[in-house]
Amino acid sequence: xxxxxxxxxxxxxxxxxxxxxxxxxxxxxxxxxxxxxxxxxxxxxxxxxxxxxxxxxxxxxxxxxxxxxxxxxxxxxxxxxxxxxxxxxxxxxxxxxxxxxxxxxxxxxxxxxxxxxxxxxxxxxxxxxxxxxxxxxxxxxxxxxxxxxxxxxxxxxxxxxxxxxxxxxxxxxxxxxxxxxxxxxxxxxxxxxxxxxxxxxxxxxxxxxxxxxxxxxxxxxxxxxxxxxxxxxxxxxxxxxxxxxxxxxxxxxxxxxxxxxxxxxxxxxxxxxxxxxxxxxxxxxxxxxxxxxxxxxxxxxxxxxxxxxxxxxxxxxxxxxxxxxxxxxxxxxxxxxxx
Numbered sequence: 001x002x003x004x005x006x007x008x009x010x011x012x013x014x015x016x017x018x019x020x021x022x023x024x025x026x027x028x029x030x031x032x033x034x035x036x037x038x039x040x041x042x043x044x045x046x047x048x049x050x051x052x053x054x055x056x057x058x059x060x061x062x063x064x065x066x067x068x069x070x071x072x073x074x075x076x077x078x079x080x081x082x083x084x085x086x087x088x089x090x091x092x093x094x095x096x097x098x099x100x101x102x103x104x105x106x107x108x109x110x111x112x113x114x115x116x117x118x119x120x121x122x123x124x125x126x127x128x129x130x131x132x133x134x135x136x137x138x139x140x141x142x143x144x145x146x147x148x149x150x151x152x153x154x155x156x157x158x159x160x161x162x163x164x165x166x167x168x169x170x171x172x173x174x175x176x177x178x179x180x181x182x183x184x185x186x187x188x189x190x191x192x193x194x195x196x197x198x199x200x201x202x203x204x205x206x207x208x209x210x211x212x213x214x215x216x217x218x219x220x221x222x223x224x225x226x227x228x229x230x231x232x233x234x235x236x237x238x239x240x241x242x243x244x245x246x247x248x249x250x251x252x253x254x255x256x257x258x259x260x261x262x263x264x265x266x267x268x269x270x271x272x273x274x275x276x277x278x279x280x281x282x283x284x285x286x287x288x289x290x291x292x293x294x295x296x297x298x299x300x301x302x303x304x305x306x307x308x309x310x311x312x313x314x315x316x317x318x319x320x321x322x323x324x325x326x327x328x329x330x331x332x333x334x335x336x337x338x339x
Contacts (some may be wrong), residue, residue: 021046025053028060036101037068058296065103065289072102073247076111080245088119104285110278111244121184128177128193134170135196171197175207182209185226185267187216229267236271243278252282253311283312287319294322299329 021027024047031040041064044057051057075098082091095112099105148160178193191213198206216222239258243251256279259272286309294302303326306319313319 023053024051024057028057028064032064032067034101035071035098037064037071038101038103040064041068041103061296062293062298062301065292068103069247071098072105072107075102076107076247077245079108079111079115080241083115083118086122088115091115104288106281106285107244107247110281114244124177124180127173128181128189131170131173131177132192132196135174135200138167138170139196139199167200171200174200178213179207179209182213185216185229187213187226191217229265232262232265233267233271236268240271240275240278249282249308249312252278279312283309283316287322290322294326299326299333302326303330 021043024043028040028043031037031043041061044061044064047054047057075094079091079094082088082094092112092115095108095115099108102108145160145163148156148163151157174193174197178190178197181187181193182190190209194207194210194213198204198210216226236255236259239251239255243255252275256275259268259275262268286305290302290305290309293299293305303323306322306326310316310319310323
């Protein structure tokens with residue numbers, strides 16, 4: 001009895017040594033139940049060709065890639081909706097919790113960066129309103145410091161010191177916020193913030209952005225241009241957000257076509273730069289996905305993906321070689337099937 005048990009144990013251990021993971025398919029099912037597509041794909045990639053479950057796992061691979069992409073897009077849409085509701089903590093937690101579960105998480109990283117920018121902008125809008133209200137209140141009590149200077153009491157001296165520190169901090173905050181909105185060409189808000197900062201410290205030289213904001217707002221032509229640029233920026237943001245929501249290549253191409261119609265407009269420079277990063281990332285992602293499918297004998301799927309992504313960079317030499325190679329393989333396979 002003891003010898004039979006030992007023999008069984010040796011046989012099991014030998015099988016484990018030969019095939020690595022003895023039951024990869026069940027592990028993949030467990031990973032998919034947790035929406036951990038990266039782990040599921042990794043199990044398939046680590047399974048050796050001599051494993052008895054290898055053929056079945058290879059058939060699952062394209063589906064896992066597609067499911068990962070769909071799940072990633074679902075998470076992105078949920079995070080965007082949370083961002084629109086200004087539920088920033090929930091949005092970032094959702095992205096962080098699911099980032100490592102999907103293949104090619106770069107789109108989620110891109111959204112996280114975009115949400116960080118949006119959160120910063122909305123926070124600064126709130127801070128701007130608060131600092132403006134504080135400046136109005138302080139300017140309304142401008143004589144308070146002079147009145148406190150006539151008191152001998154230590155409390156009065158302390159209060160005067162505290163008031164001076166509050167004034168200095170408020171001036172610094174107004175200046176920082178004003179220059180922030182000036183960089184984003186929100187000139188009216190920039191002017192109001194920087195003007196308040198200068199009113200609180202008239203003896204100091206104002207920020208140069210104040211003069212720039214006043215010049216822009218006093219120039220009718222520049223105001224009209226700023227209005228047009230704001231409309232263009234809004235349209236660009238909507239088109240780019242549409243791609244982030246649906247993940248469709250056509251939406252990405254449509255956003256790029258819109259920006260290409262305004263190539264010399266500096267107001268769209270940051271949008272062009274960001275979109276080009278998306279194009280390069282999507283192109284590299286689809287190229288890698290096609291290569292992975294091709295390596296597993298999924299030639300038709302690989303060709304379809306490469307053909308679909310071709311409009312991004314139609315003159316890419318590497319892509320054209322892959323298309324030619326996969327086309328030849330598919331032609332040869334059809335010939336063999338017909339013979």
